[in-house]
Amino acid sequence: MKASQSFLATLKEAPSDAEVVSHKLMVRAGLIRKLSAGIYNYLPLGLKSIRKVENIIREEMNRAGAIELLMPMIQPAELWQETGRWEKMGPELLRIKDRHDRDFLIQPTSEEVVTDLARNEIKSYKQLPVNFYQIQTKFRDERRPRFGIMRGREFSMKDAYSFDRDAEGLKRSYQMMFDAYTRIFNRLGLKFRAVTADNGAIGGSGSQEFHVIADTGEDAIVYCPSSDYAANLEAAESLSLIAVRAAASQAMAKAPTPDQTNCADVAQFLKLPLEQTVKSLLLAADQADGSVKLFMVLVRGDHELNEIKASKIPGMAESRFASESEIKQACSAPAGYLGPVGVSAEVTVVADRTVANMADFVCGANEAGHHFIGVNWGRDLPEPLVMDLRNAVAGDPSPDGKGVVDICRGIEVGHVFQLGTRYSEAMGCTYLDQQGKAQPMVMGCYGIGVTRLLGAAIEQGNDERGIVWPISMAPFEVVICPMGYDKSEAVKAAADQLHDELIAAGVDVVLDDRGERPGAMFADWELIGVPFRVVIGDRGLVDAQVEFKGRTDAESQNIPLSEIKATVI
Numbered sequence: 001m002k003a004s005q006s007f008l009a010t011l012k013e014a015p016s017d018a019e020v021v022s023h024k025l026m027v028r029a030g031l032i033r034k035l036s037a038g039i040y041n042y043l044p045l046g047l048k049s050i051r052k053v054e055n056i057i058r059e060e061m062n063r064a065g066a067i068e069l070l071m072p073m074i075q076p077a078e079l080w081q082e083t084g085r086w087e088k089m090g091p092e093l094l095r096i097k098d099r100h101d102r103d104f105l106i107q108p109t110s111e112e113v114v115t116d117l118a119r120n121e122i123k124s125y126k127q128l129p130v131n132f133y134q135i136q137t138k139f140r141d142e143r144r145p146r147f148g149i150m151r152g153r154e155f156s157m158k159d160a161y162s163f164d165r166d167a168e169g170l171k172r173s174y175q176m177m178f179d180a181y182t183r184i185f186n187r188l189g190l191k192f193r194a195v196t197a198d199n200g201a202i203g204g205s206g207s208q209e210f211h212v213i214a215d216t217g218e219d220a221i222v223y224c225p226s227s228d229y230a231a232n233l234e235a236a237e238s239l240s241l242i243a244v245r246a247a248a249s250q251a252m253a254k255a256p257t258p259d260q261t262n263c264a265d266v267a268q269f270l271k272l273p274l275e276q277t278v279k280s281l282l283l284a285a286d287q288a289d290g291s292v293k294l295f296m297v298l299v300r301g302d303h304e305l306n307e308i309k310a311s312k313i314p315g316m317a318e319s320r321f322a323s324e325s326e327i328k329q330a331c332s333a334p335a336g337y338l339g340p341v342g343v344s345a346e347v348t349v350v351a352d353r354t355v356a357n358m359a360d361f362v363c364g365a366n367e368a369g370h371h372f373i374g375v376n377w378g379r380d381l382p383e384p385l386v387m388d389l390r391n392a393v394a395g396d397p398s399p400d401g402k403g404v405v406d407i408c409r410g411i412e413v414g415h416v417f418q419l420g421t422r423y424s425e426a427m428g429c430t431y432l433d434q435q436g437k438a439q440p441m442v443m444g445c446y447g448i449g450v451t452r453l454l455g456a457a458i459e460q461g462n463d464e465r466g467i468v469w470p471i472s473m474a475p476f477e478v479v480i481c482p483m484g485y486d487k488s489e490a491v492k493a494a495a496d497q498l499h500d501e502l503i504a505a506g507v508d509v510v511l512d513d514r515g516e517r518p519g520a521m522f523a524d525w526e527l528i529g530v531p532f533r534v535v536i537g538d539r540g541l542v543d544a545q546v547e548f549k550g551r552t553d554a555e556s557q558n559i560p561l562s563e564i565k566a567t568v569i
């Protein structure tokens with residue numbers, strides 16, 4: 001391809017809202033452009049990388065026996081009412097109406113639709129197992145879209161759904177997906193780790209996440225360097241509980257007097273960023289035995305996701321989302337003032353799961369009069385999460401007894417999940433077994449964040465000059481930079497010939513025919529992150545030599561033009 005035909009759109013400056021390096025570089029390299037919060041145009045070069053990721057995913061999904069289809073982005077509310085998710089899901093679900101005033105939604109995921117398809121199309125055990133997948137646009141109205149396309153509102157996901165006859169079958173399908181994911185992330189050239197994502201309630205590893213290791217990741221991973229043990233923070237129960245306990249007792253010991261409204265102190269006592277604090281508190285509340293005094297966090301205002309840990313509230317059967325009035329009732333607090341909550345001697349935590357940018361909290365211990373009002377948790381804390389948790393957790397014995405644990409940060413790029421019969425039972429998705437008896441299909445679901453992967457790869461691969469792509473994801477594999485394309489016949493001829501030769505050999509090559517000065521030309525391609533650069537000039541051509549440089553090489557080297565093909569293949 002010629003550069004003049006590939007719409008280069010590099011920028012000197014990063015947008016002011018870009019917090020992480022991948023977001024900055026994706027905009028500067030001309031891969032994406034923001035349209036609205038969490039909604040992006042994928043420019044031609046960005047789309048090229050997306051397509052490369054999709055192709056690898058598609059190849060490995062097909063290899064694993066999954067079958068591609070495409071489900072609608074706009075889905076009728078009725079299906080989601082069948083499973084209760086229409087009501088249960090908070091404002092992350094984008095609900096819309098058609099001209100007849102009927103309710104629809106834009107898919108955040110597709111369990112309902114695929115289960116509906118399966119119940120209509122699959123009748124017999126002979127048709128099972130089957131695994132359907134799609135690569136399709138998703139929409140989640142994230143409270144805090146950020147990091148460019150890593151936490152977008154509109155994004156692309158590969159989602160697969162397996163249907164099996166029984167639990168044994170599901171285990172096999174799940175393992176096949178797990179193995180396919182491992183191949184995919186290896187082929188993409190990423191440093192990643194698979195972590196247990198639940199506490200094993202379903203039995204064994206019912207759910208695992210794949211995390212790309214990066215300091216800017218939003219999740220914390222507890223792992224044992226000398227064994228296979230790896231879990232996300234929620235799943236690493238005992239460990240994070242230790243951390244929270246340590247932080248909480250420290251906080252309690254230093255808690256200011258009850259009427260003191262000093263949020264900064266509270267936050268500092270806990271030494272955790274807000275989101276993680278709340279997550280950990282929820283977890284700790286789940287497991288509290290009544291002997292530990294913990295902070296509770298109450299959210300006022302915009303908080304559809306408030307969840308009362310119902311197991312801790314007498315008379316409530318299961319955890320669910322609570323309305324503001326229910327929370328107020330539970331707190332028996334006057335309007336505009338929530339807290340303290342003291343449900344028997346136990347700890348209750350009522351919290352929003354994603355509380356960034358929120359203010360005016362009430363928080364405190366589960367003790368009358370021991371609370372703060374008007375707390376603004378949105379404040380940035382000086383110390384990063386990993387360091388704090390590290391102090392509390394690193395060096396603890398690994399649950400598998402094979403060493404000690406450490407902690408790092410990750411970006412969740414994939415998630416495999418054994419659903420069981422939750423959806424098939426809710427929606428009557430059954431098949432006839434060998435005895436002619438109706439049985440619910442046993443399901444699994446498997447997601448990969450296609451667009452998030454680009455950001456994650458850049459978080460792992462970058463330097464002061466720009467992106468350092470794994471070759472599998474780079475928008476181009478090789479760039480040819482001619483010195484005087486429109487001035488020297490010899491240079492033009494050699495560049496064109498090499499370009500055609502590489503194309504014929506299946507190399508994704510771009511020829512810079514823009515006539516830019518060398519400095520500007522090199523800077524562009526380094527920013528874009530093309531793995532190999534070939535510079536062709538009159539002087540080298542005298543000896544049939546060109547300059548060759550890998551993106552991270554310190555120096556270029558002179559090599560014969562005739563060897564370029566073999567070098568880059």
Ligand code: ATP
Nearest residue numbers: 149150151152155157412413414415447448449452
């Ligand atoms: P997160 O914890 O980051 O919010 P999730 O657990 O809600 O992700 P899943 O429902 O497991 O996401 O969806 C499957 C995959 O889709 C995730 O592993 C992630 O890679 C990707 N994904 C989820 N939300 C987003 C988003 N807002 N922007 C981009 N990719 C996303």
Ligand code: MG
Nearest residue numbers: 092140142151
């Ligand atoms: Mg999410």
Ligand code: MG
Nearest residue numbers: 209219412415
């Ligand atoms: Mg997640």
Ligand code: MG
Nearest residue numbers: 209412414415
């Ligand atoms: Mg997930």
